[in-house]
Amino acid sequence: MIIIVLILAALLFIYFNVIPGKGHTFAAWISLIVTSLCILGIVAHDYNHWGMKTETQTVNHSLVSSATPNLPLLLYRPLGNGTEKIYLYKTNDSQKKLKAIKLDKVSTKINHSKKPTLQIKTTRYVYSDNFSKIMFSVFGHNNELKQRKYIFAIPSNWKVISTKDMQKLQKQMRERMQARKVAVLH
Template sequence: MIVVFLFIGTVLLACSMIFMRRGINKFIWVLVGLVISVGSVVLMTLNYNTYLGMKEVQQTQTYPLTSSVKGKHVLLYRQLGTKNERIYYYATNPLQQKLAKTNPSTGNVTLKQKAKLNQVKITRTTRVYRNEEWRLLFGNGVANHQFVSQDYEFHLLPGWKLQKVAEQKQ
């Protein structure tokens, strides 16, 4: 809809500049077209850069955590580079064949060793429009439910250990 306002403001500005005679009416219509055009461009820029009209919504889900290796109390991880960036491999069901993994580029991972229960808490943050008017105005620009981050919080019982995954040769 903001693109429609931009188009209307540009056409109004151009038509009033070209086809109207000098006078106060021409000045008013040029000013109205200019305000609509510039205002639309400013609102579009604010929407793309600062997510104008959007708010961040967090959804938290908690899953029971089972061992990554059957028969042991282990949480597997793979080191990335030299920093504290790691990929953690976890299972939320003992019958799960393929392990789920964290993504260090999209969020943070927190480990809490002295918990009362093994669980993983996943917090997913998305941006949504504040109301239907903002979605109608900017719906063609930034998508609704835009992904921001996904944070993981592992709660481990005291007997659990972290174990590094053996590097595979390629």
């Protein structure tokens, strides 16, 4: 809607400047001011989400070991130089595949607690009122993601290790099992 108002105000400004008449100068100034305000409104909406507010949705999940129930682990896969991590988690034991955190505008935190839980806080931009929705809906910013925060709360007996370290552990365990089998056979 704001684009329509902008186009109409610009056309009126041109019309009142080209066609001479009594009171056209005042109308030209008003249409120039409306055009300028529309441009400022579009820029403010695009850069600062003017006319929008944030809403946060919090979802809590129980957390189970990323490996096996007997081995309490939270796995991660390092990205790039290792400062960023993709955490891999399960919310129940019957889950076959590990879930990965979403990486778009994400932050993660690991706290210690008695019970393993995962809290996901998703903050999105929504229109603050109907006027803003009518004016700016053409830009499609409603429900735009601002931030997603993963808060892992794990007990002190849990370990947070990388998938590479987990593969090394599995290899060492297989070698030990084979060594035990050979020792039992002799």
